[in-house]
Amino acid sequence: MSRPVPRVRSHGHPLPLTALLLALLLASLPLRAAAERVEVRGVQFATQLEEAGQAYRLIGHGLFRYMIWTAYAGAYYQAPEAPEPAPLSAIPRRLELEYFHAIEADDFAAATRDSLRERLGETAYRELLPALNAFNRAYRSVEPGDRYALTWDGEALLLALNGERLYRGDDPVLASALFGIWLGESPLRDDFRDALLGRR
Structure with a gap:
């Protein structure tokens, strides 16, 4: 029997921990890209x-x-x-x-x-x-x-x-x-x- 995915709450709504981690990772990507590239x-x-x-x-x-x-x-x-x-x-x-x-x-x-x-x-x-x-x-x-x-x-x-x-x-x-x-x-x-x- 598989174990349930840990969940955390955001503004009263449950959010899977894996989704939270993915969101945090994606949020950091634009800052990293901006530091490494310029656009023309x-x-x-x-x-x-x-x-x-x-x-x-x-x-x-x-x-x-x-x-x-x-x-x-x-x-x-x-x-x-x-x-x-x-x-x-x-x-x-x-x-x-x-x-x-x-x-x-x-x-x-x-x-x-x-x-x-x-x-x-x-x-x-x-x-x-x-x-x-x-x-x-x-x-x-x-x-x-x-x-x-x-x-x-x-x-x-x-x-x-x-x-x-x-x-x-x-x-x-x-x-x-x-x-x-x-x-x-x-x-x-x-x-x-x-x-x-x-x-x-």
């Missing part, structure tokens, strides 16, 4: 990351708008030992972008080439071109909800799509040039850069 227009980003033994902490997050469209949500991370944002330095850093619209791989490659040529000037752009071409060949087309991650882990430049690594290189100059598209002195959008760097 329905897109969630972790506040702490670790990849291949390297830790990253969230610096800032925001929305990238192009004309009348909201193109993607982004988050920028750095190694926790770096006290200030330094997106063009040699410290480990990471940029995540989640897209709201479909974009073709060739469009990513063309936009990357055009952005670097404009920001670097022709001579520096030509010096980076072989490494840039190898990087651009790694791009894949995206659908809404896909997420690219660009990482410099202190030794290697990595590009991943939805957690799948597409590229690995070792050129720190290319890494800083790519991060500079969004986070440099002349970024694609000042407001997006400032949001990623935690300035607003």
Whole structure:
């Protein structure tokens, strides 16, 4: 014969102990989630990351708008030992972008080439071109909800799509040039850069 489930009373009504414990557990979950993630227009980003033994902490997050469209949500991370944002330095850093619209791989490659040529000037752009071409060949087309991650882990430049690594290189100059598209002195959008760097 089974034993009865212990019951407690809440406002005069009996409540199974297991239900009470479950309610207490569920009540604690939103607080825990809020401490570990931030949300940008329905897109969630972790506040702490670790990849291949390297830790990253969230610096800032925001929305990238192009004309009348909201193109993607982004988050920028750095190694926790770096006290200030330094997106063009040699410290480990990471940029995540989640897209709201479909974009073709060739469009990513063309936009990357055009952005670097404009920001670097022709001579520096030509010096980076072989490494840039190898990087651009790694791009894949995206659908809404896909997420690219660009990482410099202190030794290697990595590009991943939805957690799948597409590229690995070792050129720190290319890494800083790519991060500079969004986070440099002349970024694609000042407001997006400032949001990623935690300035607003």
